[in-house]
Structures are given as structure tokens and as C-alpha cells.
Amino acid sequence: MHKILFILVFIGQLSFAQITVMDSITKYPVSYATISFGNGNGLFADDEGNFYFTKKLYPDIDSLFISALGFKDLNISTQNIGTELLLQPQADELDEVIVGAKLNRKFKKETLKPYLDDDYYNCWLPTIESEIAVYFPKTTTKDQKLSSVQFPIALESKDWKKRKRSNSEKKKFSTLFKVNFYANNDGVPGKVLTYETIVFRATEKDGDAHQLNVEDYDIYIPENGFFVSLQVMGYANKAGKLLPNKKYKEIESKNGMVKIPTNFRPLLPFTDEIETNNTYIKRVFISGNNWLKFEKGNGFKSSLLDKDLNNYGIGLTYKTFKDD
Incomplete structure (x- = not known):
């Protein structure tokens, strides 16, 4: 019974806590973005860019640091945080490690x-x-x-x-x-x-x-x-x-x-x-x-x-x- 009550309370908190990380240009979700709390802790967004955060869940966190491959890092206060966080694309060139493969190479x-x-x-x-x-x-x-x-x-x-x-x-x-x-x-x-x-x-x-x-x-x-x-x-x-x-x-x-x-x-x-x-x-x-x-x-x-x-x-x- 205690486990069931805990799950219901946790789900109740999450239902009002979903935040989505999105591309600022395309408005597409940014999959698996890293959400750092600034104290050595953190979590990850899912494949649709969603993660869950409220002051009830994390009362001691006042800032979030969002990072993802191909985007500029975002530092945002948790005070009155919205339901969408927009990341700006960053065009970083990859190292030249991919070689043009020839067809049918042995x-x-x-x-x-x-x-x-x-x-x-x-x-x-x-x-x-x-x-x-x-x-x-x-x-x-x-x-x-x-x-x-x-x-x-x-x-x-x-x-x-x-x-x-x-x-x-x-x-x-x-x-x-x-x-x-x-x-x-x-x-x-x-x-x-x-x-x-x-x-x-x-x-x-x-x-x-x-x-x-x-x-x-x-x-x-x-x-x-x-x-x-x-x-x-x-x-x-x-x-x-x-x-x-x-x-x-x-x-x-x-x-x-x-x-x-x-x-x-x-x-x-x-x-x-x-x-x-x-x-x-x-x-x-x-x-x-x-x-x-x-x-x-x-x-x-x-x-x-x-x-x-x-x-x-x-x-x-x-x-x-x-x-x-």
C-alpha cells in the first residue's frame, strides 16, 4: 500500500511538471538532452525532449544547464520556468574521420x-x-x-x-x-x-x-x-x-x-x-x-x-x- 501511494504521489507531481527541450528554429524536440542541476546531479530528456522538474521534486535547485550535441548550451533559472526550453543550433564541424567508401571494396x-x-x-x-x-x-x-x-x-x-x-x-x-x-x-x-x-x-x-x-x-x-x-x-x-x-x-x-x-x-x-x-x-x-x-x-x-x-x-x- 505504501508503494502504491508513493507512485500515485510521484505521478501526480509529474503530471504538472513536464518540460520539453526544442530546437529554436525547427521547433522539433531535442532527443536525450542532458539536464544538469549545477550541483553535480542531473537527468536526461527522453526521445521526445521531455523531462520532469518541479520545486517539489527538486527544492534545492535554482538553475538548469541544458546541453545536447549540435546545440549551444543553455543556462536558465528555475524561477517561473516554462514548459518549453529552446536550444540554438550550433554548426560545429566534425573531425575529418569519415573516408568516402568505394562500392564493392574487398x-x-x-x-x-x-x-x-x-x-x-x-x-x-x-x-x-x-x-x-x-x-x-x-x-x-x-x-x-x-x-x-x-x-x-x-x-x-x-x-x-x-x-x-x-x-x-x-x-x-x-x-x-x-x-x-x-x-x-x-x-x-x-x-x-x-x-x-x-x-x-x-x-x-x-x-x-x-x-x-x-x-x-x-x-x-x-x-x-x-x-x-x-x-x-x-x-x-x-x-x-x-x-x-x-x-x-x-x-x-x-x-x-x-x-x-x-x-x-x-x-x-x-x-x-x-x-x-x-x-x-x-x-x-x-x-x-x-x-x-x-x-x-x-x-x-x-x-x-x-x-x-x-x-x-x-x-x-x-x-x-x-x-x-
């Missing part, structure tokens, strides 16, 4: 397998505040086009006592992730390689890894390598619609109420089987925040680093084209 298909693990204690717990990026070098001077990306995930058994059995029934989840591809800028993620918004819904039916087909995005691997990033956006319905679930838990401390980001499933397994540290982390709701390599000495407190689990082992499939 190629060799190559695969870099993902690093899988079903041990819960070897996993990163995703929150909407962190974006994880993994570096991949170019392996040849020949043209290489990305075909698919395999994101390792760890499934949780419904029955803890049966967690080590491969046929144990798994906990269900439906989670929306956002994917970015970055150029290598002196060893850290730089400019994006495509301005198309790429999202996917992960469920327990994916097994140990979710395979994302990126063939149609024409992503060619730059000479100095590139980064693949993963960012959890929240739970989604069966149609892949981002749900307005609560992104933070409020915990009372000596200094008052503290917002703790919610952990979303699935868990992301980390590995110690990669020789170099290729994984980087960034806090997405802090303006101008820098990418940091996920390793000891960079200010991270993590049981993963204590076990030398430094890398998220993403897999790749790509085409290496033969010379004419």
Missing part, C-alpha cells in the same frame, strides 16, 4: 572479443552521473570501418544461492543506454565522431553482452585511434521509452539530506586481463569536467581498483579494407 572482417564476467563483485554499478569511455588503437594503416560493438553485461540470478548456475533464472531489467564515439585528443576522448544520437535498450535476454550494430553510421577508425563510451540513462519500457523513474535516493546525514545516485541494472563487468589501462571516466553533470583514466592515484575509491580491475572490456567487429 575487406577482411575482424573481431576483438569482449571480456565477459558474471561475478557480481567484479562489476561497475552504473549511475546516470558517470560516462565510461574505452580507447581502441588503429591496428593497421589500411582503412577500417566499425561494424558492431559488444558491451559486456552481468546478469543477476533471482535466487542468490543459485547464482553460479548458468541456467538459473535471471532478474529482469529494461535499461536505456547512450553510446558516443570520440576522437583521440592527446590520449583522452575529444570531439565526437558522429552527431547522430545512438541509444539502445538492454535486457536480461541479451545474455552476457549486448551487440550494437553501427554499420550504417559509417564510422571509420582514425589514425590515432578512437574511444567508445557508454552512459546509462535510466530504465525504459518495452518500446525503449525512457521512464521518469527517480534517479536519486535521499539519505539523511549529519549535514542534512544527501542525494545518492540510483544504481541501474545491468552491472558492467571489469577485467584485469588487458595490459594497458584503456578505460576513462567522466562526471557528466559537471560542466567542463575532465576525463580521468580509471586507475589508482586519480582520486577514485573503488573495490575494482583494489583488485586491479582497471578496464571495461568492450568488444568490436570491424572491416579492414584491402588495398586496390
